[in-house]
Amino acid sequence: MPENNDQLETFESAIARVEIRSQSSISVLLIVTLIFINIIFHTQLQHLSLTFRYTVAGMSLFLVAWFILLALVIRYGHYHHYIKFVNVIIQVSVVTLFLLVSATLVGVTFALTSAAPFFYLLIIGVSSLTFNPKVAITAAGFAAGQYIGVYAFWLQDMVMPEDYAIYNTGWPAILVRSMIFLTMGAAAMLIALQARRLLSRAVEQARQEARIQHMEEDMMLAAEIQNRLIPEQLKSDEYYEMTSFYRPADAVGGDYFDVISVDDGSHYAFMADVSGKGYAAAMMMANLQSIIRLMVQEGRDLRDMMRILNQAVFDASARGRFVTLIAMHLDKDLNELQYVNCGHNPPLVCERVSGNVIELSQADPVLGVLENYQFQMHSMPFNPGSTLFAYTDGLSEANGMDGTQFKPVLDQILCDHCGTSPERVKQYILDGLSRHIGEKSVRDDMSFFFVSRKVS
Structure with a gap:
């Protein structure tokens, strides 16, 4: 009964x-x-x-x-x-x-x-x-x-x-x-x-x-809403060439990225990964997206943004949930890249002239763990011809048929094709990923983007 x-x-x-x-x-x-x-x-x-x-x-x-x-x-x-x-x-x-x-x-x-x-x-x-x-x-x-x-x-x-x-x-x-x-x-x-x-x-x-049908309908609606929040494809402009990739493990995911241009011609770039998957992660991601866009419009600097985001995640998240996030500001006039890394995978910068691939390894704790934490901002040159690559751990930690992670393959692709157009490198990465994982199913959300400073 x-x-x-x-x-x-x-x-x-x-x-x-x-x-x-x-x-x-x-x-x-x-x-x-x-x-x-x-x-x-x-x-x-x-x-x-x-x-x-x-x-x-x-x-x-x-x-x-x-x-x-x-x-x-x-x-x-x-x-x-x-x-x-x-x-x-x-x-x-x-x-x-x-x-x-x-x-x-x-x-x-x-x-x-x-x-x-x-x-x-x-x-x-x-x-x-x-x-x-x-x-x-x-x-x-x-x-x-x-x-x-x-x-x-x-x-x-x-x-x-x-x-x-x-x-x-x-x-x-x-x-x-x-x-x-x-x-x-x-x-x-x-x-x-x-x-x-x-x-x-x-x-x-x-x-x-x-119930299952209702959940599937809700998931489809949530996926549709999330697809609207995450850019289907980053659009290049007169200063930067951009491309991106996003594949959630489920219908909805916890990855977030965006590149936002402001009136002075500079750009803010964000890459985040909410712990966990599914509805809870997607809801957290949607909240982050709305807060980030509001703070960019208000003209806040990166440290202030991270302080507010950290407190918001700390106050609102369930026990054990956190967010890794890298926030970057690209200034074309100063040829500079400023960044605050909150426990996220270090982004990479490929310098076209020298052929060097630099890892932005300086990082602070993840968001939502330490209350009232003061984050540190770092900077480095970002000259014409330089390319920024940011990604989530779903890409770097993807397990291959032999049990190894994709990170070494990813690093090698970036080193071999430093200075190549972002769209071509993106395709090299996807081809390498396909060979690496074979028929295995994806267990985590995968996201990455390229932002390359155009040469005048």
């Missing part, structure tokens, strides 16, 4: 729908059965008295009218769960009345051994269609009780010696048939219980599938 109230309401609503449909189906089934019985009585059993046949027809019409009334009640939305008990009691009672009329007009033997026991069994059997074990046992109990009661208080005194089938067996036959009714009721109850369990599982499975 479902375990919480929300599931219980959903399960009970499903049971109610089954009960409503089953009441309609049972009514149709019993109407058809009544029609066949009346056809048999009026065509094949013409030796029976006309009064008896008219009585059977009258009872049948009463039941048909009751079933039609029940159908109208259900159709106009007035169904109550007690109706199924009233329905089965009325059905059993009409059969009992038929039993009394049969005994009076035809004979006790005919009454106790002809259509009445069959109809009792039919009512008990179809009661399992309600998926309600109480209805099944109620039908069996009323059938057995009324069958015994009618015999004990009325029919027993009407048995004559010529009714030898009943006269000789008497109570044993009545009790055996009553036990058959109860056994049939127990079987119907077990069927209803099993059907109820199966329906419960089906409802829960449907709920789980709906």
Whole structure:
């Protein structure tokens, strides 16, 4: 059975729908059965008295009218769960009345051994269609009780010696048939219980599938929003040639990068990696992106930006969550690169003239760990022809088929192609990465970008 109230309401609503449909189906089934019985009585059993046949027809019409009334009640939305008990009691009672009329007009033997026991069994059997074990046992109990009661208080005194089938067996036959009714009721109850369990599982499975579908839709929406936050491709301008790559491990990821130009012609570049993956990392990344863009518009320097970001992550993040981030300011007029590294993978600068690849190794702690930390800003020349390369650890730590990381291969590619256009080096990296990891799935978000100072 479902375990919480929300599931219980959903399960009970499903049971109610089954009960409503089953009441309609049972009514149709019993109407058809009544029609066949009346056809048999009026065509094949013409030796029976006309009064008896008219009585059977009258009872049948009463039941048909009751079933039609029940159908109208259900159709106009007035169904109550007690109706199924009233329905089965009325059905059993009409059969009992038929039993009394049969005994009076035809004979006790005919009454106790002809259509009445069959109809009792039919009512008990179809009661399992309600998926309600109480209805099944109620039908069996009323059938057995009324069958015994009618015999004990009325029919027993009407048995004559010529009714030898009943006269000789008497109570044993009545009790055996009553036990058959109860056994049939127990079987119907077990069927209803099993059907109820199966329906419960089906409802829960449907709920789980709906949750999964809802999560997938949310993830697709989150991925769409994140794709709008992260530049699909950095756009070059008259001073800098840029290119980038981003591949989340899941539909949404925790990597962030951006290059923002300001009115004085300088550029701010950011690369960040939120610990963890999925929704929480993506939400943190989205918050960082909005704060960073606001601070760039306000004209804050890098140290002030990192101080504010550190406090924001410290105050808002869950225990154990942190952010690595490298923030850089590229000044074309001063030919200078300023940076603050908050525990991120050191970016690299390729100098075209000398062919050197310089690692910006000076770093402070990650964001969100130390409260009120004062970050240090560093600087280095960034002349025309120099290229900045920033990346996340999903790229450098990608495991290859042999278990080794991609970092040595990455360093070699950058050294071999220092001074080559960023777009071509990007392709060399992607080709090398593809060969390195082979068919292995990506386990972490991968991001990198190039910013190359154009030569006048």
